[in-house]
Amino acid sequence: MRNVALVFSAVVAFIANPQAAFPESARVEAVLKNPPVMGRTGGALGDPKAAAPRDLLVALSVEYRDGQMWNPSTNRFDRVRLRSYVSKGIENAKLVGSTIVARPGDTLRVRLTNNLPADDPSCQRQQANINIPHCFNSTNLHMHGLWVSPAGNSDNVFLTFRPGMHFEHEYSIPEDHPAGTFWYHPHLHGSTALQVSSGMGGALILRVTACRRRIEPAISMFCFDRHRLSCFLSG
Numbered sequence: 001m002r003n004v005a006l007v008f009s010a011v012v013a014f015i016a017n018p019q020a021a022f023p024e025s026a027r028v029e030a031v032l033k034n035p036p037v038m039g040r041t042g043g044a045l046g047d048p049k050a051a052a053p054r055d056l057l058v059a060l061s062v063e064y065r066d067g068q069m070w071n072p073s074t075n076r077f078d079r080v081r082l083r084s085y086v087s088k089g090i091e092n093a094k095l096v097g098s099t100i101v102a103r104p105g106d107t108l109r110v111r112l113t114n115n116l117p118a119d120d121p122s123c124q125r126q127q128a129n130i131n132i133p134h135c136f137n138s139t140n141l142h143m144h145g146l147w148v149s150p151a152g153n154s155d156n157v158f159l160t161f162r163p164g165m166h167f168e169h170e171y172s173i174p175e176d177h178p179a180g181t182f183w184y185h186p187h188l189h190g191s192t193a194l195q196v197s198s199g200m201g202g203a204l205i206l207r208v209t210a211c212r213r214r215i216e217p218a219i220s221m222f223c224f225d226r227h228r229l230s231c232f233l234s235g
């Protein structure tokens, strides 16, 4: 992913009111740098040694973080308190979590710690209607787009982590997994939308060293096309 400096609030401002002035001082403050990278942090794409499968361990802590967002309707920053993914190098989280980089064949372990306050009025012992948003300080983790196990300690969205709990996920990424840009986010019924809109999400990039020409007999044309596409995209 290139150093694309995204200005979420600026984009919103432009869409909401293309005529709205966006002061230079605000623009400089609002520009986001790319989040830090975890997992495969080095190694050239073409380096065969870099392609050997590895065990990767990364840690995500879910915490409240104070920040500010540009409000185009008032022409000033609003202070916000967000539920955020905090990790090494991103202690002062700005809206989104760190980027995780891995390769097909890697075993990716993600240690998730829920450091949100236990005092959660939205979480009642008996939830009358589970389809009403609730338990905003409880969470879990989903690797959006990965072809990995959806059970056990892998990409299991039926797990629930209350405040104070921690868990180590393990994702065995198949060797023939297409390269691509995916993302991770919470997926707990009741709190997903609130947490994702609060910025709990991060990019997950799978890199390949070279285009694989191997085609499994059982793989459909759809899969084959996805492989070709991923090879094409990753160069």
Ligand SMILES: [Cu+2]
Pocket: 142, 143, 144, 145, 185
């Ligand atoms: Cu998803």
